[in-house]
Amino acid sequence: MNRKGILVVVSGFSGAGKGTLMKELLHRYDNYALSVSATTRNPREGEEHGREYFFLTDGEFEKLIEEDQLIEYARYVNHYYGTPKEYVLEQMEAGKDVILEIEIQGALKVKEKFPDTLLLFVTPPSAEELRRRLINRGTETMEVIEARLKRAGEEAESMDGYDYLLVNDKLEDCVEDMHRLIQAQHLKTSFQKDFVNQMKKELKQR
Amino acid sequence: MNRKGILVVVSGFSGAGKGTLMKELLHRYDNYALSVSATTRNPREGEEHGREYFFLTDGEFEKLIEEDQLIEYARYVNHYYGTPKEYVLEQMEAGKDVILEIEIQGALKVKEKFPDTLLLFVTPPSAEELRRRLINRGTETMEVIEARLKRAGEEAESMDGYDYLLVNDKLEDCVEDMHRLIQAQHLKTSFQKDFVNQMKKELKQR
Numbered sequence: 001m002n003r004k005g006i007l008v009v010v011s012g013f014s015g016a017g018k019g020t021l022m023k024e025l026l027h028r029y030d031n032y033a034l035s036v037s038a039t040t041r042n043p044r045e046g047e048e049h050g051r052e053y054f055f056l057t058d059g060e061f062e063k064l065i066e067e068d069q070l071i072e073y074a075r076y077v078n079h080y081y082g083t084p085k086e087y088v089l090e091q092m093e094a095g096k097d098v099i100l101e102i103e104i105q106g107a108l109k110v111k112e113k114f115p116d117t118l119l120l121f122v123t124p125p126s127a128e129e130l131r132r133r134l135i136n137r138g139t140e141t142m143e144v145i146e147a148r149l150k151r152a153g154e155e156a157e158s159m160d161g162y163d164y165l166l167v168n169d170k171l172e173d174c175v176e177d178m179h180r181l182i183q184a185q186h187l188k189t190s191f192q193k194d195f196v197n198q199m200k201k202e203l204k205q206r
Numbered sequence: 207m208n209r210k211g212i213l214v215v216v217s218g219f220s221g222a223g224k225g226t227l228m229k230e231l232l233h234r235y236d237n238y239a240l241s242v243s244a245t246t247r248n249p250r251e252g253e254e255h256g257r258e259y260f261f262l263t264d265g266e267f268e269k270l271i272e273e274d275q276l277i278e279y280a281r282y283v284n285h286y287y288g289t290p291k292e293y294v295l296e297q298m299e300a301g302k303d304v305i306l307e308i309e310i311q312g313a314l315k316v317k318e319k320f321p322d323t324l325l326l327f328v329t330p331p332s333a334e335e336l337r338r339r340l341i342n343r344g345t346e347t348m349e350v351i352e353a354r355l356k357r358a359g360e361e362a363e364s365m366d367g368y369d370y371l372l373v374n375d376k377l378e379d380c381v382e383d384m385h386r387l388i389q390a391q392h393l394k395t396s397f398q399k400d401f402v403n404q405m406k407k408e409l410k411q412r
Contacts, residue, residue, distance in 0.1 A: 121395070127408035153409035159402050164393045167401070177393060184390040187370045187383060189327070195373070196365050202333035203359035 005033075005092035006185055007114055008099045009107045012122030013152040015134040017168045018101060021122060024175045025099075032182075033096040035088050038064065041079040054084065072102070072109040083110075097182055104158045118185055120178070121162035125169045127152075211239075211298035212391050213320055214305045215313045218328030219358040221340040223374045224307060227328060230381045231305075238388075239302040241294050244270065247285040260290065278308070278315040289316070303388055310364045324391055326384070327368035331375045333358075 012018045026032050038054040040061050049055050056064075061080045064070050073082030083100055091098045100110065111117045124130045130152060134145045159165065164181055168174040189196065218224045232238050244260040246267050255261050262270075267286045270276050279288025289306055297304045306316065317323045330336045336358060340351045365371065370387055374380040395402065 156406045165395045181390040184387040189371045192371050200362045
């Protein structure tokens, strides 16, 4: 059976552990591809074109918009951020399940354009644990941490819009849950239309 | 977390191997309960009340209908067949994923009443393989086999209405697919409403 990839959007609170989760998933299984976003902001130290982001000029980015080459895009603080369509579709065609790590607004836009997209939301087991993780990172001031928690409170209002919720308690379990969940989606009737039509045809020809 | 069971409806072509599949699933995992149907037909040799069916009188069955005690019911060849609600809800409350093996018409009725029901359709990998299995059973005449294949052709038209399609090629794989698929459904946002509300509350109280 020619099995195409699935488009998976992953969102979640800052501090939920999305980054580690994704890294571990891609490390363990080779049927995933991570989508690389495009942006017009400048690369930070250590960031590489085509790895962290595709770094584009405003002109290049606007050309992608005009040509409908982006699955979704947004403008934050004078810079564009978006998801180039070509790479995602290529990888799906090649059978890879493609993961987009994007914000809630973008996630809902993707689902509108591609209704078969799987929307996952990653969350720690409690607000207290979220706070603890943000503090334990040790990289942010308490002011930044409080701002992130406030933001999490706003984002929580959109959790219901996601198809599935992954509670990231133990990383090990969460990676496996995520993998099994995505793989189970391949059994969806809507992803097996060719098989369904073939079966109908064969049974009719008898 | 207080985890309630999921309602799972399994349908499929006669000869797809549903019976063996279910038997194996219940043998391997103890988190499932098989719903027992009620009927007004007479028990056949070896059938036990409460195991194969709850054998009821017409009066008893009609009382269940009047009291809205059935999830779905239908009348075939002068006999009633239906799914008593009480047992199903009890088992789900106790955390068991409850499996109903019913026909397509009944399946759609259940989904209407309980929109969170998971609808699974079991099919062999091809029409040719379905025919082979029906013949290999060796229990039916060619006439009966042809009638079942004709019926399968009609049933195939409703496959699209199911959420997921399980291709029963190798029993071993199919049992595991089914188990993983059902377990993954527990991650659905709609099944984790208590957690979502708790999280919203905690983040707001900060």
